[in-house]
Structures are given as structure tokens and as C-alpha cells.
Amino acid sequence: MTVLVDPPMFGGSAPTGSTALAADARTVGQPAATDPTHSSSPVVRRASGPTLVRDLLTLIRPHQWAKNLLVVPLVLIDTPRLGLGVLGRVAWAVLLFTMVSALVYVWNDVYDRHRDRAHPTKRHRPVASGRVSVGVAYAFGGLVATALVTAVLSGPAFPWWPLAVYLALNVAYSRGLKHLPLLDVLVVAGGFLLRVVQGYLAAGAAVSSWLLVSVFALCLLLILGKRRHEMAVGGSAHRPSLAGYSVQYLDLLIVLCAAVTISGFLGYVQETIPAPHQALALVGSTPFALFAIARYLQVVVVDGDGGEPTRVLLRDRAMLVNALLWGALLGGVLLVTQHPAALDFLP
Numbered sequence: 386m387t388v389l390v391d392p393p394m395f396g397g398s399a400p401t402g403s404t405a406l407a408a409d410a411r412t413v414g415q416p417a418a419t420d421p422t423h424s425s426s427p428v429v430r431r432a433s434g435p436t437l438v439r440d441l442l443t444l445i446r447p448h449q450w451a452k453n454l455l456v457v458p459l460v461l462i463d464t465p466r467l468g469l470g471v472l473g474r475v476a477w478a479v480l481l482f483t484m485v486s487a488l489v490y491v492w493n494d495v496y497d498r499h500r501d502r503a504h505p506t507k508r509h510r511p512v513a514s515g516r517v518s519v520g521v522a523y524a525f526g527g528l529v530a531t532a533l534v535t536a537v538l539s540g541p542a543f544p545w546w547p548l549a550v551y552l553a554l555n556v557a558y559s560r561g562l563k564h565l566p567l568l569d570v571l572v573v574a575g576g577f578l579l580r581v582v583q584g585y586l587a588a589g590a591a592v593s594s595w596l597l598v599s600v601f602a603l604c605l606l607l608i609l610g611k612r613r614h615e616m617a618v619g620g621s622a623h624r625p626s627l628a629g630y631s632v633q634y635l636d637l638l639i640v641l642c643a644a645v646t647i648s649g650f651l652g653y654v655q656e657t658i659p660a661p662h663q664a665l666a667l668v669g670s671t672p673f674a675l676f677a678i679a680r681y682l683q684v685v686v687v688d689g690d691g692g693e694p695t696r697v698l699l700r701d702r703a704m705l706v707n708a709l710l711w712g713a714l715l716g717g718v719l720l721v722t723q724h725p726a727a728l729d730f731l732p
Contacts, residue, residue, distance in 0.1 A: 440511040441525050444494060445487035451695050453482045456577050456600065460584040463593060463657070471588050474541045478587035481540070482580055484533040485548055489555040491526040495519055496559050505618065544586045547579040554579075566629025570608045577604040595656050599649030606642035606678075607694035609635055610685040617689060639685070643678045650674055658718060666718045673711035680704055 457479045464471055494501070494512045501513035511517040517525075537545055554572055563569045578601050585592040613635045616627055651667060651674065658666045680703050684690045690697065698704055 437517070437521075440517050441521075444491055444511050444517060444522065444525065445529065446490050449486070449490070449695060450483050451699060452577070453479045453486065453580060455695075455698070456580040457482055457584040457587075459581055459596065459600070460588045460590050460592075463585075463590050463596075464588055474543055474587040474589075475584055477536075477540045478543075478583050481533070481536060481545065481548055482551070482583060484529060484536060485552055488526060488529045488533060489552070491522055491529060492556070493559055495522050495526075500624075541587070543589070545583070547583040547586065551576050551579045564625045566626045569626040570605060570612065573608050574601055574605040577601070593653055593656060595649055595653035599646055599653055602642045602645035602649055606639055606646055606681070607698075609639050609642060610681065611694055613639070613685060614690065636686070639682065643682065647671075647674045647678060654715075658722060662718050662722050666715060669714045669718075670711065673707055673714070676707050677704065677711075680707065 458475055460475060461471075494510055497507075498510075498512045498519070501507035501510055507513060512519065512522050537548070554575060558569070558572045562572050578597060581597060581600050582592060612624075612627065612630060613632060615624060616630065616632060616635070651670060654666050654670055655663060680701070681697065684697055684701065
């Protein structure tokens with residue numbers, strides 16, 4: 386019996402052996418066992434054991450918890466008499482916001498899993514990649530929510546309405562606000578503002594309006610820098626709100642927020658530090674404030690970074706040195722203001 390073989394296309398060689406069998410199987414519409422490229426979607430391996438634990442920890446993003454350490458304890462600057470009670474309540478507020486933010490991260494990753502798969506980096510997240518199933522993620526989120534409610538009810542008694550507003554705001558953000566240009570960044574910055582307010586409520590201190598203005602503008606600046614980086618790396622396909630921005634428009638907003646941030650902080654310094662050392666604090670803080678903003682703009686615009694603002698703030702050496710020198714200046718001024726005898730050793 387003679388077998389007729391069609392001539393190969395584009396000058397290739399005719400299939401032989403197992404390759405020919407695979408070709409025959411594809412001809413009749415049956416997947417060939419030896420054809421690794423037959424499947425239209427990649428095989429997803431569910432995480433288990435230690436790998437699952439690691440993916441669940443990744444789901445709540447421990448590297449983002451530093452945001453709470455940077456923002457919530459700001460109240461300690463306005464609390465001259467620090468006792469164990471104040472420190473304990475502020476630490477508890479940090480814990481609560483860490484837990485509620487972890488819950489929000491789980492919810493967002495589940496809700497945005499389809500859109501995250503179109504992003505070059507976010508597609509590797511546990512839920513988007515398929516390593517953690519939706520059911521497991523929801524169950525883990527339920528455990529985090531239970532721990533959060535238990536911590537609120539059993540912890541120190543102080544108003545925790547910023548926590549509830551933050552949670553409700555993030556649910557609304559995930560359900561639609563994140564797709565509206567300008568509102569998307571304002572809501573995220575508002576979440577940081579609620580952290581600051583929660584810290585003040587936990588410590589029982591009066592909140593400074595200048596500090597709130599400065600923190601809100603600074604957080605907005607960092608978020609806009611992140612949006613700019615996202616547009617440069619992945620375009621606007623993964624985040625519909627980016628269609629309402631352009632790089633030039635984001636640059637204008639960044640400059641605007643930078644100016645408000647510096648003005649707000651200097652107003653806070655003027656409000657906090659009394660005469661006769663007020664002028665020293667203002668004049669001395671100005672170059673440090675300008676350098677911090679200029680360095681961040683350099684990272685975003687010149688270096689093309691800014692996708693992880695927390696990493697920039699905590700790992701950039703220039704930022705860290707500037708912050709240490711600035712903190713030493715303000716700390717020295719506050720020490721002299723509250724304890725004038727500290728200068729008695731000077732001639």
C-alpha cells in the first residue's frame with residue numbers, strides 16, 4: 386500500500402516518526418500527546434504547603450506595611466510627653482491599619498485578577514497567576530477580617546472611624562472609583578490621610594491642619610509618580626483611568642503637588658515651633674524639603690523609576706541621608722525649644 390505524503394510547505398522537510406503521528410492527530414482534531422504547544426492557555430499549578438503560605442503572605446504585601454509605620458506615628462511629633470500608654474495606642478493603630486490594608490489587598494487582587502493578567506508585573510501576583518485560587522483567597526481574607534474585628538473589639542478604646550471609612554472607601558474604589566481619572570488618585574491619597582487622623586485619635590492629640598495638607602499633597606505626589614511610571618511601562622490597558630491622563634498632564638500635577646507639599650510642611654513647622662527658634666527651623670528646613678522633592682522628581686522623570694514609592698523613600702541613599710540630616714536639625718531645634726538649658730554649655 387502506497388502512502389501519499391503532502392510536500393512540506395516553505396521548503397521544510399516532511400514530518401517523520403512521532404512528528405508525523407502528531408501531525409496526523411492534529412489533522413483529525415485530536416490533541417497529540419507529544420505536542421507541548423497544543424494547549425491554548427498555560428497549565429497553572431496551584432500552590433500548596435510552604436509555597437501556599439509564601440503566596441498568601443505575598444497576597445497581603447508585607448513590603449507595603451512600612452506605609453503605616455511612616456504615616457500613622459506622625460502624631461508622635463506633636464506629642465511632647467510620650468508615655469507607654471500613648472505609644473501602645475499608636476502601635477495598636479498601626480497594627481489595625483496594617484490588618485485592614487492587608488484585607489484590602491486580598492480583595493483588590495481577587496477583584497482585579499483578570500485585569501492584572503494584562504500587566505507585565507502584576508500578572509505574577511498569586512491570584513492573577515492562578516497559584517492561589519479565588520476560593521482560597523476569599524477564605525484567607527475571611528481570616529484576616531476576623532482577626533481585624535477581634536483586634537478592634539479587644540484593643541485599647543479610642544475612635545476607630547478612620548479605619549471604617551478607609552475600608553468603605555477602598556471597597557468603593559475597587560468597585561468603580563479606580564476607573565475615574567483624578568478620583569482614583571485622590572481616593573488613594575485620602576487613605577493615607579485617614580491613617581494620620583487615626584494616629585492622632587489613638588494618641589488623643591489635636592490634629593494639625595498644616596500637617597494634613599502636607600501629607601495629603603505628598604501622598605498625591607507619590608501616587609502620581611507611580612501612575613506616570615505605569616504609563617511608561619505598560620500603557621493604559623491594565624488601568625482604564627490612565628486613559629484620562631498623559632505624561633505631560635501628570636508632570637504638571639506632580640509639580641503642583643510638590644509645591645503644595647513644601648508649602649504645607651513649612652506652614653506646619655511655623656505652627657509647631659515657637660520663637661525664637663522658628664526662623665532657624667524654617668530656613669534650615671527649606672533646602673532639605675527642596676532636595677527631597679527634587680530627588681524624587683529625578684527618580685521619576687530622569688531615572689524612569691517611581692513604580693514603588695515606598696522603596697524609593699526607604700532605600701534611596703540620597704533620600705535617607707537627607708532625611709537623617711533634616712531630622713537631626715528639627716530634633717535639635719525641638720530639644721532646645723523644650724529644654725533651653727541644653728545650650729548652657731555654650732560660651
